[in-house]
Amino acid sequence: MTQLSPSGSTLAEAEAFLEAHPEIEAFDIILHDANGIGRGKIIRRHELLSFYKSGRHLPISILGLDICGEDVHETGLIWDQGDGDLRAWPIPGTLVPLHGTNPPRGEVFMSMYTLDGARMTSDPRHALQRQVDALAAEGLHPAGAFELEFFLLDNERGPDGKMQPARDVLDGRKSNKTEVYSVDHLHGMLPLFSDIYAGAKKAGITAETLIEEYAPGQYELTLNYRKDVMQAADDLIRLKRIVRAQARAHGVTACFMAKPNENYAGSGMHFHVSMLNKSGENVFIEAVEGDWNPTILHALGGLKETMAESMLVFAPHANSWRRFASQSYAPVSPSWGVNNRSVALRIPAGDIKARRIEHRPAGVDANPYLVAATVLAGIRKGMNEKTNPGPETTGNAYAESAETSAMPSDWRSAIEAAKRSDFLKDALGEDMHRTFTAIKAAEYGRVMRTVSEVDFDLYLHTV
Incomplete structure (x- = not known):
């Protein structure tokens, strides 16, 4: 039947x-x-x-x-x-x-x-749908898009045991330089990226701008803005699968670890989000450019207030926490600013009609459904409670004291903060919250039980 x-x-x-x-x-x-x-x-x-x-x-x-x-x-x-x-x-x-x-x-x-x-209710997709439904009941509809940063690496490690940037699939040329924004260097990977674009097109995804990022072998693909945040999360998770499959077909490895190389910037998954009313109008737009709409300020306030207890969602793995370092293009404090890449919550420059928040803490290793659910819950909380985001950061947010930010400093602290968080229980739903934090605690135990090469390097002949 x-x-x-x-x-x-x-x-x-x-x-x-x-x-x-x-x-x-x-x-x-x-x-x-x-x-x-x-x-x-x-x-x-x-x-x-x-x-x-x-x-x-x-x-x-x-x-x-x-x-x-x-x-x-x-x-x-x-x-x-x-x-x-x-x-x-x-x-x-x-x-x-x-x-x-x-x-x-x-x-x-x-x-x-x-x-x-x-x-x-332990399905991440349902956690996001729950927040979308809650906003719909308030007459709002979230729109957004994710950015995808990743590394292309050789299948074999280098003589030092470290991962190394992939050779160009076009002619085997190798570079260990930070080729940031180099268009000519992108050409060596065009056969692979042509297949990625073809795969995205078949899947109904509009993959857009491609750049070489701020580390050897690191790239970024942007995605078309969606009026449906669930579709935006689907696009991101599907594009990761396309990149991984096409890289493998071309003989290289696509890496979505947050920080595969300790000497260079890690990979983020920046989430751009705006809010539409029932008429399809962006409620974040200000009447006079630069005179910020209270709605977007309250949204920023909610995201700032809930960021510390939510960091486990944005940085869910042991490796995730290696990404957060000063001057690394990964935010280290719950700051906001305009056209400023050192902050966690950025209002990008551009057409006022496209006014949005760029949420920058999440690594590319995070689950986009849970990231979006948590961000939307923070925005809802801020708008409903009219939370003040405090002063804008106009300079270097890395100079802000970690002591005043109350951000967790490591994976274990983030797990404990998430377990205690009533906000995160509401954001994800109690079942998803229990499932997620239990899994993270189990993974933390696995990592801490593992005797690594670092242990032998530091202690074998010294203690």
């Missing part, structure tokens, strides 16, 4: 897709966990219609896994639930063909629901 899809997906969408793409033989069906890792199955062409008719049973424990795919029992999603099955359903509009696969494949995103069709 066909069950009505709680996600809003329809059989007609799948039927039309199959008719339009007779060449496609299989589909990746993908659910994103707390770390943003795509987990699921590959199904054959003839199975797609049954997926759209009845969903697909998946174990509830798939949302309680750590970064290594190990069960985290403290999430309450493993044996507390008998590791039973729930039902995943396809997300409307996410069924797309993949570029360059042989044989041809497609992919579709899915979300988890209970067997009776209620949202499974």
Whole structure:
């Protein structure tokens, strides 16, 4: 018996897709966990219609896994639930063909629901939808886009054991320089980036400007601004998968660690966000340019006030915390400013009609659904409580004292702050909050138990 899809997906969408793409033989069906890792199955062409008719049973424990795919029992999603099955359903509009696969494949995103069709509230996508729904009830609709920074690395490490920038896929040329904004240097990677753009186009993503970033082998791709923040998060997480697949096809490694090289800048995932009213007007726009609208100031105030307790969402891994260093283009204090890249919350220069907040703390290793949910919750809190953001930072935000910022200084402090945070419980929902913080605590324990090369280097012959 066909069950009505709680996600809003329809059989007609799948039927039309199959008719339009007779060449496609299989589909990746993908659910994103707390770390943003795509987990699921590959199904054959003839199975797609049954997926759209009845969903697909998946174990509830798939949302309680750590970064290594190990069960985290403290999430309450493993044996507390008998590791039973729930039902995943396809997300409307996410069924797309993949570029360059042989044989041809497609992919579709899915979300988890209970067997009776209620949202499974440890699903990151539902956490974001919860904040979108809350804003809609207040007559507001968030719009936005993410920026994607990443490294392209050689598959083999250098003689010192460190990762090294990838050679140009065009002719094998190598550079260890910081080729920031070098257009000529981009040319050596154009065959790879042409395939990335082709993959994005097939997936309905408008990938835009490409630049060489501020580290050897580091690049940035920008994405088209979306009137639907959920679509913006989908674009980011899908583009990461496209970049990773096309890099692999060209013989190099795409790296989405926040800080793969201790001597250079790390990779961020800046989130640009504005707020539209029911008429589609941007409520952040000021009447006179530079005379800031109270709405955007209150939004900044909410984001500043909640940033410290939210940092685990923006910096979720051990490596994430290596990104935060003075003069590194990663913010180290909850500051705001205009046209200033040293602050955490930036109002970019440009057309007043495009007035928005650029939220800069998140690393590219963060989950975009959880980042967006947390940012929207901070904006809601600030606007509802009319929070004052304090004075604008007009100079070097790195000069601001860490002691006055109350920001966590390391991963463990961020985990403890997140566990205690009533704001984060509301932002993510209690179940997602419990799941996320339990997974992070388990990963912290794994890292701290691991005896690394640093231990031997520092202590083997000295203590």
